[in-house]
Each structure stands twice: as C-alpha cells, then as structure tokens.
Amino acid sequence: MVVDELSEPDIDRLFQAFADSTRRDIVRRVTVESYSVSGLAALYDMSFAAVQKHVAVLERAALVSKEKHGREQLVRANHEGLHKARQLLSEYEAIWHQRAARIADILAQG
Amino acid sequence: MVVDELSEPDIDRLFQAFADSTRRDIVRRVTVESYSVSGLAALYDMSFAAVQKHVAVLERAALVSKEKHGREQLVRANHEGLHKARQLLSEYEAIWHQRAARIADILAQG
DNA sequence: GTAACGTACAACCAAATGGTTGTAGATGAG
C-alpha cells in the first residue's frame, strides 16, 4: 500500500487496523522499538498465529513493516501510515472548524 | 457513549466507524449541515435500511447524534467524538516524535 | 547433524459486518 494518494479501500484498511486494542498496542510498542513476531506474541494472551494475523493486518494497512533478520522477522512502525491517518482526521476536524467560523461570522454580521 | 474517558471498546467503535467510506462521507456531510436519515439515504446507492444502519454505527461511536424534528430525525455531527479520535492518533504520533528526538539526541551526543 | 526456534500458511469455527426485504408505527399533508 502506497502511503500518499490513498484510495478509499486504503483508508478503510487504515482505520480498520486501528479498530482493535491489540493492534493499537502493537503499533505503540513497535513505534518505540522493533519486536520480532514471537516477541510480540509473548505479550498477549492469544496464539502466535493470532498475533501474526494482527501484524499482517497492520502491514496491509501500511502501519508497520517487517524486516527479515536471520530467522526473525522484525516489526517496526511505519510512520507515514500513522501520519496519514492522523492527517485525515485533522481534515475532518477542519471542516467542522470552518463551519464553526462561518456561523460565528454570521452571528457577528447578523 | 461518553466522549471523554474512552474505554478500549469505545475506541474500537470509534475507529471501526471510520473504516467505511459511506460512513466517512456521512460524517463529512452532517458536519456541514444536518440531514434527515432519508435525506442521507437518497445520496447513496443502497437501501434506506442500510443507510439507517450506518447512521446507527456512527451514533454508537458518538460521532453523530440524532434529534427528533417532527417525523424526521435530523442527524448532525458530534464534534467531541471526532476530536477524540484525532487526539488519539496525535498521541500515537507523539510517541514516534519522542523516539525520533531521542535518537537525534543520541546521535548528537555520540 | 539434530533439536529447538521463528515464521508462514491452511483449514476450520463462531461471531460480527454490511447488505437485503418486509412489516409496522408515528407524523404530516391534502
């Protein structure tokens, strides 16, 4: 998934990826430092395969990337994806602020 | 759903709500002006009931609220929900910036 | 070389999601 020029399905995947507390925790952790997939799996009360799937969801959403390192696969945060998601919500907020400013204008001139 | 002090399932619902292009479009539209549910339904190539469900998802996520107005139900944006979601992503980004700053420090100090 | 580790992936399952149609109740218009 390329990070700029996001298609609507890309944005779907991005927010879908955030809609799970385990995945949000993974994002926070791998932002601070790299983890192997089994290193991550050890943190949660679920199977290795389940965590592996969560990492795959984050990878498809371009929120993390994996780097092969010997027999381990190191997972690290991809800041571009996170930044893009934040930016989208900021744009939605901007629409609201524009409307609020317009209403204030009308009241002032009214 | 109370907007501050969000539980993890609350945050799940918040991001889940954004993970659909029709719902994102509804959020943008009702931020600019109120729509009745049928007014919204007329905009999309799906049944009234489907749009009604999307509005219900947004309502459970505290992103919109409905106000009864005669026989119509006017849907409008709830800015608190949007703001909270944006804030969460900003916090995640902050973690990344802290790490970037720490790395810069280490490099500067050798 | 062999055993243990880390990963990938298939098959399976229950529950949730996103859509449909149909029914029924309030409200407004003529």
Place this chain on the structure above:
DNA sequence: CTCATCTACAACCATTTGGTTGTACGTTAC
C-alpha cells in the same frame, strides 16, 4: 380522515473478522 412519508426494527444472507490447531520449512544453537 386518509394517504403518503419517515423511521424503526426483525429476519435473513453472504462475506469478513478474529480466533483456534496443525503442518511445513528455513535458520540457529549445541
């Protein structure tokens, strides 16, 4: 009053999601 409109909600369906176990394979350690 009656009819059309707006909404709510149930029942149903296909697909996706989030989990499981099992198997296979490359890599590392001993």
